[in-house]
Amino acid sequence: MSGQALSHINILDLSHHVAGPYCTKLLAELGAEVVKVERPVPGDPARKKGPFPGDMPHQEKSALFLYLNTNKKSITLNLKSETGRRIFHELLQETDALVENFKPSAMPNLRLDYETLSKVKPELVMTSISNFGKDGPYRDYKAAEVVEYALGGLMYTFGSPHREPLKAWGTQAQYLAGTNAAFATLVALHSRDLLGSGQHVDISIQETLLAIIETTALMYAYQGTIRPRADNRDARFGPLVGIYECKDGYISTSILREHQFVSFCEFIGMPELPDDPRFNDWFKVPAHGGDLEKIMTPWFKSQPKEEVFHGAQTRRIPIGPVLGVDELLNNEQFAARKFFIELEHPEAGRVKYPSAAFRMSETPAELRRAPLLGEHNEEIYCGRLGYSKKELVKLKEMGII
Amino acid sequence: MERKQASKLPLADLRILDVSWVWAGPLAAQFLADMGAEVIKVESRVHIDQTRFGALPNGIRGERPYDRGGFYQDINRNKFCVTLELNTPQGVKIFKDLVRISDVVIENYSPRVMKNFGLDYAVLRQVKPDIIMISLSGFGANGPYRDYVAYGANIEPMSGLSSLTGYKDGSPTRTGIPYADPVAAFHAAFAVMAALEYRKRTGKGQHIDLAQYETLTRFIGEAILDYSMNKRAPKRGGNRHSFMAPHGAYRCSGEDSWVAIAASSDEEWQALCKCMDMPELINDTRFVDSHSRYKNQDILNEKVNQWTSRHDKYYVMNLLQKAGVAAGAVLTGKDLFQDPHIKARGFFEEVTHPEVGTYPHHGVSVKLSRTPCHIRMPAPLLGEHNKYVLSELLGIPTRDIESFAQSGIIGTEAAIPAGNLNKTEGGNDARSIVREEGKRSVHHP
Numbered sequence: 001m002s003g004q005a006l007s008h009i010n011i012l013d014l015s016h017h018v019a020g021p022y023c024t025k026l027l028a029e030l031g032a033e034v035v036k037v038e039r040p041v042p043g044d045p046a047r048k049k050g051p052f053p054g055d056m057p058h059q060e061k062s063a064l065f066l067y068l069n070t071n072k073k074s075i076t077l078n079l080k081s082e083t084g085r086r087i088f089h090e091l092l093q094e095t096d097a098l099v100e101n102f103k104p105s106a107m108p109n110l111r112l113d114y115e116t117l118s119k120v121k122p123e124l125v126m127t128s129i130s131n132f133g134k135d136g137p138y139r140d141y142k143a144a145e146v147v148e149y150a151l152g153g154l155m156y157t158f159g160s161p162h163r164e165p166l167k168a169w170g171t172q173a174q175y176l177a178g179t180n181a182a183f184a185t186l187v188a189l190h191s192r193d194l195l196g197s198g199q200h201v202d203i204s205i206q207e208t209l210l211a212i213i214e215t216t217a218l219m220y221a222y223q224g225t226i227r228p229r230a231d232n233r234d235a236r237f238g239p240l241v242g243i244y245e246c247k248d249g250y251i252s253t254s255i256l257r258e259h260q261f262v263s264f265c266e267f268i269g270m271p272e273l274p275d276d277p278r279f280n281d282w283f284k285v286p287a288h289g290g291d292l293e294k295i296m297t298p299w300f301k302s303q304p305k306e307e308v309f310h311g312a313q314t315r316r317i318p319i320g321p322v323l324g325v326d327e328l329l330n331n332e333q334f335a336a337r338k339f340f341i342e343l344e345h346p347e348a349g350r351v352k353y354p355s356a357a358f359r360m361s362e363t364p365a366e367l368r369r370a371p372l373l374g375e376h377n378e379e380i381y382c383g384r385l386g387y388s389k390k391e392l393v394k395l396k397e398m399g400i401i
Numbered sequence: 402m403e404r405k406q407a408s409k410l411p412l413a414d415l416r417i418l419d420v421s422w423v424w425a426g427p428l429a430a431q432f433l434a435d436m437g438a439e440v441i442k443v444e445s446r447v448h449i450d451q452t453r454f455g456a457l458p459n460g461i462r463g464e465r466p467y468d469r470g471g472f473y474q475d476i477n478r479n480k481f482c483v484t485l486e487l488n489t490p491q492g493v494k495i496f497k498d499l500v501r502i503s504d505v506v507i508e509n510y511s512p513r514v515m516k517n518f519g520l521d522y523a524v525l526r527q528v529k530p531d532i533i534m535i536s537l538s539g540f541g542a543n544g545p546y547r548d549y550v551a552y553g554a555n556i557e558p559m560s561g562l563s564s565l566t567g568y569k570d571g572s573p574t575r576t577g578i579p580y581a582d583p584v585a586a587f588h589a590a591f592a593v594m595a596a597l598e599y600r601k602r603t604g605k606g607q608h609i610d611l612a613q614y615e616t617l618t619r620f621i622g623e624a625i626l627d628y629s630m631n632k633r634a635p636k637r638g639g640n641r642h643s644f645m646a647p648h649g650a651y652r653c654s655g656e657d658s659w660v661a662i663a664a665s666s667d668e669e670w671q672a673l674c675k676c677m678d679m680p681e682l683i684n685d686t687r688f689v690d691s692h693s694r695y696k697n698q699d700i701l702n703e704k705v706n707q708w709t710s711r712h713d714k715y716y717v718m719n720l721l722q723k724a725g726v727a728a729g730a731v732l733t734g735k736d737l738f739q740d741p742h743i744k745a746r747g748f749f750e751e752v753t754h755p756e757v758g759t760y761p762h763h764g765v766s767v768k769l770s771r772t773p774c775h776i777r778m779p780a781p782l783l784g785e786h787n788k789y790v791l792s793e794l795l796g797i798p799t800r801d802i803e804s805f806a807q808s809g810i811i812g813t814e815a816a817i818p819a820g821n822l823n824k825t826e827g828g829n830d831a832r833s834i835v836r837e838e839g840k841r842s843v844h845h846p
Binding site for chain 1 (some may be wrong): 562
């Protein structure tokens with residue numbers, strides 16, 4: 001494993017659900033040794049969340065958990081017990097960075113806040129991911145993905161102007177914050193070597209979203225305009241940016257340049273269109289968007305989407321098919337890059353996973369299955385901390401592990 | 402080679418060449434610049450980064466519109482700018498000289514471009530063996546779609562996200578921003594740090610090949626596993642959750658005003674009923690447990706809407722949060738700058754730019770306890786740091802620099818006739834600003 005980018009880094013992972021585990025997944029995929037600390041019962045709540053094979057709940061078969069915890073080791077530890085916290089301090093000695101995503105009051109309540117831990121180990125980097133950050137009036141507010149989307153400024157502009165605003169599928173805000181936290185953790189480790197000490201990293205899921213809403217914030221700051229919802233359209237380009245129904249699915253168009261519009265007209269067999277008085281001034285095309293839409297909608301409806309996609313791209317027209325999950329798994333580009341890989345898991349069997357987020361020429365990522373609950377107790381407690389097997393049994397009986 | 406950065410910042414020892422444009426690459430470089438790296442943005446005066454025209458203050462173009470775009474300023478603060486034409490031999494030579502004194506090169510063109518300049522990784526590693534280079538292309542460095550045109554709006558649907566997103570009765574829906582760009586940018590910034598860790602240990606550089614749409618597919622990972630396990634994909638369901646109800650955006654008083662509410666347990670549901678002053682719903686068999694609430698969520702949503710539509714979104718949010726129910730006002734562009742929590746955290750920072758004045762910009766989303774990072778300087782004017790980069794960093798004699806300027810290798814003016822500015826890469830935005838007097842939107846990569 002020494003050949004991987006982060007194989008010299010030890011991470012202690014107290015995180016659960018999505019944001020923290022995605023952060024440590026990124027680190028683990030590049031070779032960091034991530035020891036995931038789970039509550040003895042019932043472990044990371046993502047284990048209960050599913051989806052499950054055949055919809056049969058099983059703590060080792062949750063797709064969410066399996067995906068988010070690849071390459072990690074799992075140990076169980078009850079942090080609410082005095083012994084548990086003592087063992088935690090022992091684990092900390094071998095740790096470069098601690099990652100957690102409890103609510104901000106939780107770690108101080110366990111006496112495991114940064115102030116306390118940094119006294120024990122000044123070089124420690126501690127990354128905390130929370131909904132709204134470690135201070136401020138909403139610090140202790142509850143959140144769900146939809147609430148983050150709302151307060152992160154992404155929701156208002158997303159969806160139809162005539163309907164309620166939307167969130168994107170899944171837990172996008174949490175994934176994004178996890179990625180930000182993985183970056184931040186490495187920044188803090190880099191600065192540890194310069195400063196000679198660690199530090200606390202405070203990642204707010206809300207602020208991670210606020211860092212990517214650019215247009216919404218800038219339109220108001222620079223132009224005093226509240227950016228509205230616009231469905232799949234873009235007011236500046238009329239129907240040239242949109243999602244259209246084809247014979248066998250949907251396709252997304254992104255025709256932003258005059259030469260692309262000219263190529264597009266040729267492609268749909270109407271090369272005379274750019275000379276039409278309604279469309280011969282590129283600047284005025286959106287003003288006749290309704291007329292253009294009457295041409296585009298039925299044309300797309302009569303075409304198979306893959307043919308449109310390749311035909312358009314051959315002419316350098318930016319068009320892409322809307323791919324369903326089933327189509328992704330059979331897609332030629334994903335296949336050529338071997339993006340989906342199969343991992344064998346003793347309980348869940350062979351399942352396909354997205355592979356590494358990027359390809360490193362010297363240190364390619366290697367994916368390994370997620371751990372069973374407490375699978376590495378013996379390795380870590382006996383192998384690393386020097387507990388005997390007898391002591392391990394005793395800790396188990398006490399409900400510590 | 403002294404770096405022009407505060408030495409206490411976490412990445413103060415790094416120099417990064419940012420030869421990217423629009424959003425994904427520049428945003429990744431911004432994250433690194435915010436943390437204290439010296440980031441030098443290499444720009445063309447002919448092919449201007451179109452974000453330089455995005456979000457012009459009140460739509461006013463001025464004489465140098467390319468120095469006025471708010472979008473450019475947002476994602477290029479804390480950077481230096483040198484202009485170089487990479488399709489000229491001198492431009493390529495100066496670029497290679499810069500690579501020699503840099504740690505990282507960031508680019509986000511289609512895979513053909515750097516190769517055509519003669520500046521792909523195979524070449525750069527000859528110039529500097531431990532250089533780290535990251536390429537953020539739409540579809541990656543290989544495969545049949547490698548050279549396909551990749552804009553935000555046509556790659557997001559190819560990641561799988563759009564097929565899952567949208568109203569229950571509607572078509573697939575894009576997120577309304579070129580979402581693959583920032584997703585790729587966060588991953589890229591992480592990748593660069595990981596490669597630096599490896600270089601620190603081994604002395605070796607490397608190339609990182611990042612396909613923007615793959616990073617987005619990573620964000621629907623559980624759906625991939627679900628399909629692999631069960632041969633099914635989730636159906637579009639608007640704001641519906643897989644088991645929580647109520648869960649969604651609810652109408653509030655005032656124009657186009659909304660609040661998001663998510664009740665995850667019986668206790669939260671009961672607290673919500675009390676807040677709504679509808680205690681009778683607590684024992685209503687249609688809503689008595691999470692399964693019933695999920696099954697009857699259409700009626701349930703009507704009840705919640707009845708209540709919320711009479712109240713202000715902030716009132717609903719604060720009342721529910723005090724009762725222990727997750728709720729959040731759906732913030733508009735205007736609300737972002739007035740929200741008490743965002744203000745208390747000091748997230749938006751005011752930046753004074755010599756050409757356009759003072760405006761708030763998004764701050765730094767990595768809060769570090771010992772080395773806090775902020776916006777230290779505004780985004781550069783076109784070619785603002787030509788002298789610093791060529792003279793101070795590379796030690797090129799003044800008369801050579803003057804001759805570069807005369808032959809157009811460098812400069813501080815866009816190399817486009819003024820009348821044609823709106824036909825350039827930035828033209829789409831410049832166009833809309835002209836046509837609609839700044840009332841319409843800004844950027845679109």
